[in-house]
Amino acid sequence: MRIAWAASGGGPPLVKAANWISHLNYDLESPVWRHWIEFLSGHYRFVRYDERGCGLTDWDAADLSPERSVDDLEQVIEVSGAGERFVLLGISQGCASAIAYAVRYPERVSRLILYGGYAIGWAHFSDSEGARRYQAIIELARLGWGMDNPVFRQIFTGLFIPKSSPQQIVWFNELCRRTTTPEIATKLLEARMQVNVRALLPQVKVPTLVLHARHDEVVPFTAGQTLAAEIPNAEFVQLDSRNHILLEDEPAWARFKEAVLSFTNRPLAAAAQNSEIGRAHV
Numbered sequence: 592m593r594i595a596w597a598a599s600g601g602g603p604p605l606v607k608a609a610n611w612i613s614h615l616n617y618d619l620e621s622p623v624w625r626h627w628i629e630f631l632s633g634h635y636r637f638v639r640y641d642e643r644g645c646g647l648t649d650w651d652a653a654d655l656s657p658e659r660s661v662d663d664l665e666q667v668i669e670v671s672g673a674g675e676r677f678v679l680l681g682i683s684q685g686c687a688s689a690i691a692y693a694v695r696y697p698e699r700v701s702r703l704i705l706y707g708g709y710a711i712g713w714a715h716f717s718d719s720e721g722a723r724r725y726q727a728i729i730e731l732a733r734l735g736w737g738m739d740n741p742v743f744r745q746i747f748t749g750l751f752i753p754k755s756s757p758q759q760i761v762w763f764n765e766l767c768r769r770t771t772t773p774e775i776a777t778k779l780l781e782a783r784m785q786v787n788v789r790a791l792l793p794q795v796k797v798p799t800l801v802l803h804a805r806h807d808e809v810v811p812f813t814a815g816q817t818l819a820a821e822i823p824n825a826e827f828v829q830l831d832s833r834n835h836i837l838l839e840d841e842p843a844w845a846r847f848k849e850a851v852l853s854f855t856n857r858p859l860a861a862a863a864q865n866s867e868i869g870r871a872h873v
Contacts, residue, residue, distance in 0.1 A: 595647035596640035596667050600632030602857070603701075604677035607631070608664050608685035608692070609642035611779065614770045616647065621766070622759045623752060626839040630848055634857045635678065638671045644775040655775075655782045657684075657712075661691045668692075668699075678702045678855055683810060683835065684709070686818070687786045694794045702855055703799040706847070707807060707835055709814035710821075712786035721811070722784075729780045736773035744768060750808050751835045759838065792821035799825040800854045802847055809835035826854065 597615045618624040631637040642660060643652035668677075679700045681689030686708025693700045713722040731746060744767040748760050755763070771779070799822045803815025812829075819827035828850045832843035852859060 592643065592652060593649045594640055594663055594667055596638060596671055598636060598638050598671055599628065600635055600637045602635045603855070604638065604673045605631060605635035605680055606638045606668055606671070606673050606677055607680040607682065608688040609640055609660065610682040610685035611783070612645055612767060612770050613639070613641050614646035614766060615639070615641055617766060617769055622762055623755070623836055623838070626844070634852065638667065638673055640667045644779060645771045650771065650775060655778050657687060657782060657786050660688045664688050664692050675699060676701045678704065680704045681706070681708055683707050684783050684786060687788045690788050690791055690795060693797050694791045697796045700797045703795065703797050704851060704854065705799065705818055706802045707804065707810050707815070708818055709786070709810050710789040710792060710818060712784040714784035715787060725784065729777055732780060733773060733777045736767065736776050752838060753808055753833050754841070755834070755838060789821070792818065793823065795822045800828065800850065801825050802828045802830055802850060804830045804832040804834060804837070804843060806833040807835050808833060
């Protein structure tokens with residue numbers, strides 16, 4: 592299994608657990624993700640990677656379980672030169688992998704940052720309205736993800752970045768098509784439903800910052816509150832946004848940057864570096 596990873600920037604190492612949905616090259620052109628990469632590369636040695644079945648990582652992966660995603664994070668950390676201690680960032684479902692890793696290796700994680708995350712997937716709320724809606728989205732992905740007409744993928748775009756511009760909508764629609772197949776997208780969405788790291792939350796021993804958009808339409812705000820309440824001594828920052836992926840021109844993005852830099856004791860300004868893509872065989 593080949594995992595594609597990239598490192599950019601300088602400063603203390605920061606590793607981002609893989610999240611839905613990425614492409615190491617295409618993200619650099621992105622009006623949705625580019626400002627994330629520039630910010631993190633400007634203040635840290637930023638390590639990111641494409642998860643199994645996505646982007647430049649092998650698409651032929653039989654095991655897409657949450658447990659395997661933690662193992663892949665561990666392997667990327669080892670081959671990328673992250674060092675003995677580093678900041679660990681989880682975004683969306685990547686928070687579960689980051690939490691599991693931090694509990695497994697507390698001596699290696701200097702700071703844990705969790706944005707837009709959750710501890711329990713929809714499979715554990717099978718009778719809820721949210722679970723039924725999620726199941727409907729999975730079926731739409733199965734039927735229409737790979738079509739030339741982006742109408743099915745637009746549902747994801749509308750949920751992830753409802754306050755986006757026409758350019759950002761077109762880009763995110765195309766990202767979905769380029770990054771994986773309908774079959775893999777369906778399996779990944781189903782795997783997200785199985786996430787359950789809630790029992791690990793009281794075991795997190797590293798300093799933790801939890802951030803969540805107040806009106807997030809992908810992951811409920813209460814999920815972020817649960818992370819902050821059940822991780823010992825975690826800090827919680829509420830962001831005023833509807834977007835699951837914070838966009839560059841919204842005040843919530845500025846607040847996110849301020850909170851992250853303060854939490855990691857980094858200066859407010861630094862120059863971004865060029866990104867270099869590397870590949871590891873895991």
